[in-house]
Amino acid sequence: MMTQASPATRFLTIKNSMLGLLGIFAIVASQFGGGYMVYLINLVCIFTLVSIGLNLLVGFSGQISLGHAGFFAIGAYASGLLGKNLDMPFWLSIPLGSMVATAIGALIALPALRLKNLYLAIATLGFGIVTQKLIFEWRAFTGGGGGLQVPLPKFADYDLSDGRHMFWAILFCLVIGAWMANKVAHGRTGRALAMLRESEVAAGCLGIRISHYKVIAFALSAFYAAIAGGLYAYLVRYINPESFNTNMSIMFLAMIVIGGMGSIPGALMGAAFYVIVPELLRGFKEAPGLVFGLSLVAVMVLMPTGLIGIWRKFEAKKS
Amino acid sequence: MKLDNLQVKSVSVSFGGVQAVRNVSFTVEPGRIVGLIGPNGAGKSSLLNCISGLSRPDAGSVMLGSKELVGLRPDQIAECGLGRVFQHPEVIGELSVLDNLLVACHRNLQFSVLSEMLGLPSVRQAEMKAREEVEKVARLVGLHESLQMNAASLPYGHRKLLELGRVILLGSKLLLLDEPIAGLNEAEIEQLAQLIMTLRSKGNLSVLLVEHNMGLVRQLCDEAVVLDAGQVIAQGTPEQVLNDPKVLLAYLGEVVENA
Helix, strand or coil: CCCCHHHHHHHCCCHHHHHHHHHHHHHHEEEEEEEEHHHHHHHHHHHHHHHHHHHHHHHHCCCCCHHHHHHHHHHHHHHHHHHHHHHHHHHHHHHHHHHHHHHHHHHHHHHHHHCCCHHHHHHHHHHHHHHHHHHHCCCHHHHHHCCECCCCCECCCCCCHHHHHHHHHHHHHHHHHHHHHHHHCCCCCHHHHHHHHHHHHHHHHHCCCHHHHHHHHHHHHHHHHHHHHHHHHHHCCCECCHHCCCHHHHHHHHHHHHHCCCHHHHHHHHHHHHHHHHHHHCCCCCCCHHHHHHHHHHHHHCCCCCCCHHHHHHHHHHH | CCCCCEEEEEEEECCEEEEEEEEEHHHHHEEEEEECCCCCCCCCHHHHHCCCCCCCCCEEEECEEEEEEECCCHHHHHHHHHEECCCCCCCCCCCHHHHHHHHHHHHHHCCCCHHHHCHHHHHHHHHHHHHHHHHHHHHHHHHCCCCCCCCHHHHHHHHHHHHHHHHCCCCCCCCEECCCCCCCCCHHHHHHHHHHHHHHHHCCCCCECCCCHHHHEEEECCCEEEECCCEEEEEHHHHHHCHHHHHHHHHHCHHHCCC
């Protein structure tokens, strides 16, 4: 069985070393790679942030959401509008914009308290669609279908609009976000969420207030999606309601399933798979979508617990 | 700590047109182990659900000391010191036994999600303290060697011990045990019975035990309440109750009349 290891050896596990190597690779590639590669790396980091948050909701508390593109969009628009209309710097407008999304996430949780499984899926799907339509129709405020030009991301007088520079801001958010999610996942909140997923009845009898924790799970996951949305807005600097569609919500959900439920490295793997594999498939001129679809099927058939499942199997064999 | 009476007063429950529980009253005196027995469908589970706040009776009241439990949420009832052990143990498979036990320390760890996200030192200290508490309880229920194991790989009998460990950690003063030994082997039954006796002998605990195994009821209970078709048909010491003709009739049906 597991023995008590010294803090140093516990930290220097193969898993952490691999994550470290991956981080170094991402940093090097983001600074020295071509413009498109930098964009892809930034996108992977942004989607990882969404996956980490969505995992708290889906992987831990066992709820489902088919509307997270809505929170991503609210984060993108709220921070973009704060920056544009109030001249707020991006490092302030993104967290403030995300607070808005978090509050909406908590409100969405209230009707969701009474819904389960497929019913919850449909209700959240509705939320995503309504959010997209609202942005579309509220032209005076959001620019509607014409889109929104987002100001330059500036830190003091330093311009971060180059992807290589924006990468540091994104990486900063990702590292802090992953660190915080890890604390939540392995602490009192994570245990309470997992217990309510296993059995709401048993969780209640153990003193866990169910409604409270469902709201927390929704609000937290909305917060992560919105931070990611804000970063996305300042990365691409032009946003349009078209992109925040149901397809995007399904993509977010697919990322955590592909990566592996309830795992933070899994969130990274799922996001990377979703961004990078289609790029690798560009060679299949006629049918990149077809091959990507088949690769999704293959992953789920061969690795039903997601990409992180391979890692877990390897670790189980080792011990 | 002073223990309170659990008083079930004229409780009735019906589902649609079916009266599952009719005007049931009994009391669990402090420090006593009371058996709640009766054939399948007698209304034992419905009654237990009312006491632990999972369903609401149509009439009647459930008092713990001077506190009315009807209308409270399950988590509030748990906070009043009522701990329920389910018939089928509910464990989180992919988490360790340690984490599964820590779930029950939820109420004692009073910090916000935000302070947890920030990893404040006070959070770490509280977690360390809870961990010590868990280790103590794990030793008591005999799970101290499995603390790092995944709960999914825990044998069924040990899962029941885990559930018992949880209600101890919860600080419950009154345990509701729903068929605690169903699915256990002889050795495990003996272990569990011993554990309940030990807990009770330390004082500070009353038990309401739903059980089909009459041997265990005789061994553990100070008192038994027999339900049949939603009504109390007998009440007294296990010996009295198990020799009561009405009880034999309820359990064995016409066989007794023909004998």
